[in-house]
Structures are given as C-alpha cells and as structure tokens.
Amino acid sequence: MTRQEELPARTGTFVPDIGASLVVFLVALPLCVGVAVASGVPAELGIVTGVVGGLVAGVLPGSSLQVSGPAAGLTVLVADAVASHGLAAMGLIVLGAGLLQIAMGLLRLGRWFRAISPAVVQGMLAGIGLVLILSQLYPLAGQEQPRTTGEKFAGLFELLRDAVVNPAAVAVAVLTLVVTALWQRAPEKVRMVPGMLVAVVVASAVGAFLPVPRIEVGPLSDVIMLVDVSLLDAGVFGAMLTFALVASAESLFSAAAVDRMHNGPRTRYNRELVAQGVGNTVCGVLGALPMTAVIVRSATNVRAGARTKLSRVLHGVWLLVFVVVLPEVLAFVPIAVLAALLVQAGWKLLELPRVVKLVRTDRAESAVLLLTAGLIVVTDLLTGTLVGLLAAVVKTAWDVSRLSVVVDEDGPDHEHVTLRGNATFLKLPRLLDALEGLPVTKHVRVDLRGLRHLDDACRQAIEGWAEAHRAAGRSVNLIRP
Structure with a gap:
C-alpha cells in the first residue's frame, strides 16, 4: 500500500x-x-x-x-x-x-x-x-x-x-x-x-x-x-x-x-x-x-x-x-x-x-481463591497474595504428583503392578509401601508405561526394590516406556 x-x-x-x-x-x-x-x-x-x-x-x-x-x-x-x-x-x-x-x-x-x-x-x-x-x-x-x-x-x-x-x-x-x-x-x-x-x-x-x-x-x-x-x-x-x-x-x-x-x-x-x-x-x-x-x-x-x-x-x-x-x-x-x-x-x-461457578466445578482452585481473598481481608494485600501464590504452587505440585498404583494377581505365583501418572519424590512413600507390601514369594511384573514422568528418586527406589526382590530368588520384570 x-x-x-x-x-x-x-x-x-x-x-x-x-x-x-x-x-x-x-x-x-x-x-x-x-x-x-x-x-x-x-x-x-x-x-x-x-x-x-x-x-x-x-x-x-x-x-x-x-x-x-x-x-x-x-x-x-x-x-x-x-x-x-x-x-x-x-x-x-x-x-x-x-x-x-x-x-x-x-x-x-x-x-x-x-x-x-x-x-x-x-x-x-x-x-x-x-x-x-x-x-x-x-x-x-x-x-x-x-x-x-x-x-x-x-x-x-x-x-x-x-x-x-x-x-x-x-x-x-x-x-x-x-x-x-x-x-x-x-x-x-x-x-x-x-x-x-x-x-x-x-x-x-x-x-x-x-x-x-x-x-x-x-x-x-x-x-x-x-x-x-x-x-x-x-x-x-x-x-x-x-x-x-x-x-x-x-x-x-x-x-x-x-x-x-x-x-x-x-x-x-x-x-x-x-x-x-x-x-x-x-x-x-x-x-x-x-x-x-x-x-x-x-x-x-x-x-x-x-x-x-x-x-x-x-x-x-x-x-x-x-x-x-x-x-x-x-x-x-x-x-x-x-x-x-x-x-x-x-x-x-x-x-x-x-x-x-469455580466453587461448583473445582474445589481445589476455589480453595486457593477463597484463601487468597480471605487473607487479604483479614491481613493485607501482600500477605494474602503471597500465601495464595504459595498455595497455588503446593496445589500444582500435588496435581502433577498424582500417582496411581494398581496391583493385580496374574496367576497363583505372579503379581502385576501398573503405575500411572507422575512418579515424583512426593509420592515415594506410597510407591514404596505398595512395592514392599508385595509377597516376596511371587514373581512380579511392574508396568511403567503409564507414567508421564519418573523422577530420579522414584527410579532409584524401583530399581533398588527390584534388586532386593531378585536377591530373594524371585524374578522382577520392569516394563519401561
């Protein structure tokens, strides 16, 4: 033009x-x-x-x-x-x-x-x-x-x-x-x-x-x-x-x-x-x-x-x-x-x-909102906003650390463990409780293909548990992504 x-x-x-x-x-x-x-x-x-x-x-x-x-x-x-x-x-x-x-x-x-x-x-x-x-x-x-x-x-x-x-x-x-x-x-x-x-x-x-x-x-x-x-x-x-x-x-x-x-x-x-x-x-x-x-x-x-x-x-x-x-x-x-x-x-x-609408559809997000607003009213703007940001970070960390651990019997001597979600250090206690609760007398297959994220702490914990289980004379099959 x-x-x-x-x-x-x-x-x-x-x-x-x-x-x-x-x-x-x-x-x-x-x-x-x-x-x-x-x-x-x-x-x-x-x-x-x-x-x-x-x-x-x-x-x-x-x-x-x-x-x-x-x-x-x-x-x-x-x-x-x-x-x-x-x-x-x-x-x-x-x-x-x-x-x-x-x-x-x-x-x-x-x-x-x-x-x-x-x-x-x-x-x-x-x-x-x-x-x-x-x-x-x-x-x-x-x-x-x-x-x-x-x-x-x-x-x-x-x-x-x-x-x-x-x-x-x-x-x-x-x-x-x-x-x-x-x-x-x-x-x-x-x-x-x-x-x-x-x-x-x-x-x-x-x-x-x-x-x-x-x-x-x-x-x-x-x-x-x-x-x-x-x-x-x-x-x-x-x-x-x-x-x-x-x-x-x-x-x-x-x-x-x-x-x-x-x-x-x-x-x-x-x-x-x-x-x-x-x-x-x-x-x-x-x-x-x-x-x-x-x-x-x-x-x-x-x-x-x-x-x-x-x-x-x-x-x-x-x-x-x-x-x-x-x-x-x-x-x-x-x-x-x-x-x-x-x-x-x-x-x-x-x-x-x-x-x-947010309270009805997402309780976690609405809790962050209400916490932020309430603290601003009873304290001051900076305190309320900073605590709200911290709560949002904690909520996000919790969301991204969701981990599903499902244990199914696969025959009389076998267990099948399926992991889905995000395996981070925040979920390490739950992961170890599930693995260590398995009978040492059974063979175990651990399916990792459903994981979106596997951090180093969980990876080391899974491999350490597998070595201990193998040392007891049973097999462990880790199905990796």
Whole structure:
C-alpha cells in the first residue's frame, strides 16, 4: 500500500479517537477523584495521576488501547501507606515502584506475570473488592471510616444505626447506584453518554439540597509535593516493592483482558511494563497517586470505538484542561456519590458468578481463591497474595504428583503392578509401601508405561526394590516406556 493510500485510513481514525477520548474522560473524572478521596489524599492528586496516565504512559509503546490512571484496586494499599508513612512519603514510594517496574520491564520479566494462577488473580481481585466495599460503606453513609479492618467490621452495627437516623448521604448514594443500573437499559444511542457521569450529575443535583459532606478542592499547586528522598527507610522500601508488584500485575492482567476485546495490535508486555514504570516515576516525582492500567476505562475506550493510542492521550488532555479551568465544579459532588461508585467497582471486582461457578466445578482452585481473598481481608494485600501464590504452587505440585498404583494377581505365583501418572519424590512413600507390601514369594511384573514422568528418586527406589526382590530368588520384570 502506498503512502497516499495509507493517509485516508489514518485520517479516518482521528474522529473516532476524539469521540472515544471524551467518553473515557467522562468516565475517568469521577473515578480519579473517588479513588483519591477513598485513599485519604487530596482529590486533585487523583486527577494528576490520570493526566500522567494519558500524557506520559499513553504515548509510550506497549498496549495501544488500554487506559492508565489511579485504580480502585490500589486504594487499600495507598490508604495503608499514607497511614503508616504519611502523605509526604507517598511520592517516594510511587517513584521507587516506578523505577522497579522499569527494571522489571528491561529485564523482560513482564511475561512472567501471565504465569500466575487464575485462582490467585481472581482471589486477589475479590479480596480487594471486599475491602473496598467494606471501607466505602462508611463514606457512603456520610461517616468517617475506621483505620483497621477489625474496627470497620466492629463498627457496622453503629454505622447502620447512624444511617437510619441520618439517611441523607445514603439516599444520595442509593440514587447514584439506581441511576447507573437503569442507564444500562436505556437505548443504545442514549448510552453513548456514560451512565456513571449521568448518575454523578443527577445525584449531585439532588444532594445540593441535602446536608451531606462534599469534596474539598483547591489549586494543583497546593497538593503537588516534590519527592523527598530523605524519607527512605526499610518500611518505605517494602511499600515500593509491594506497589510495584501489585500495580504491574493489575496492569498486565488488564492488558490481557483488553486484548480479547479488539482485533488491533497485541500488547507487548515488557514494553507496557516499562511504560507503566515511567508513568509511576513521573507520578512519584509529583507526589501523586500510583497508576495502573484500569480495566473499566480501558473497556470503555474500546467500546467507544477507539482505534489508536491517540484516544487515551487526549483523555489525559481533557483531564488537565478540566482541573485547570473548572476545578470548582468538583466541590458540588457529595462524597457519598463517589463512595457509591467505588462500592460498585468493588462489586465488579468480586465477580461473584465466576467465584460461584469455580466453587461448583473445582474445589481445589476455589480453595486457593477463597484463601487468597480471605487473607487479604483479614491481613493485607501482600500477605494474602503471597500465601495464595504459595498455595497455588503446593496445589500444582500435588496435581502433577498424582500417582496411581494398581496391583493385580496374574496367576497363583505372579503379581502385576501398573503405575500411572507422575512418579515424583512426593509420592515415594506410597510407591514404596505398595512395592514392599508385595509377597516376596511371587514373581512380579511392574508396568511403567503409564507414567508421564519418573523422577530420579522414584527410579532409584524401583530399581533398588527390584534388586532386593531378585536377591530373594524371585524374578522382577520392569516394563519401561
């Protein structure tokens, strides 16, 4: 194809990309603010991260259509980091996480994130969703959320009592969820306007007449804090590592999901990891929230008809223009509205139908999922994920070590032993019990042709038992693959 023939095709993507960028901007704006407020940091920092996700990560190679910004999945991590190390250390943590992501991408470690057990991934997302829902129930009811998970569970009864006595915030939040749900049933042309945006506008208009807490907004110059390297310590470094691993996993899992939604170029995982790292490095320098690729915004981008990365870059431009020109508009949005959106996001992370289906079809995988999610709720994200990974490894080791030992009589003086599966050292005690339990007065035929794997420990054990049996004056016939 000549250059003259390519030009109209490229020009033909411009208008769809502009339209998609506007739709993504309208979805990203309330989420950027909501994630920041839920994380306990100024609302403007969430928009700064969204701008960096568009203007920095958006122009770099890796994935063409997925959109980056502050993610609901990192809310729990950010809130814990701010509580433990202070807001001033957030920039340093995000900067370090970004540099680690760049290093992992350059070392070509991106593809290894695809090898993580789906049960662990689903458990991690479900655990994050549960924690997110639990934490946002308090601002949804107009209350300040407790710091620890135990206090949040303990305060649910009192929260319910207060919500009954003062239902204004709950009413605004419920209205938000109802409008979002009903908008999905609207005609397709009407649904080109994001339901999330419609819900925010309607609920904020109603909330203007009610005594509910609202977002506090100021100029960007008041919230941007340049990174302070002097705050580095062991705890901060541990937070850097946690942020890097979780943000990388969420971004690359999102990339795999987005690739299934379109027929364009596939994600180059290592380059995408570098792009995410560069974006987080810039966010860290500015003292903003960490960024990841976000499936909600990315899916919106694809469904809105985006063709190239121009759409995600422009969405960052619209965010920047908004926060510079119209920041005071955010002051009209009740905090309960944003909490409702995040509760909805947490519910989507749960993916309850998939969890129920997995519990019914594969008990072992579902046990890994439930263990991961449960530990994330009662401990923290890193502990739950690491234990889940360990459980998945143990389960896999158990699965690949399944060994069937069948002993049949083959006449009065002969035994036939059939081995099937994987003979590894984990099954060595069972194998030896079966062989050593055979009568030494009989001839034995051992059929090894059904084995998919025979490790050195089992091979030596079988050969050693055969020599001992032959020494007793009986024959042993090993039928090898």
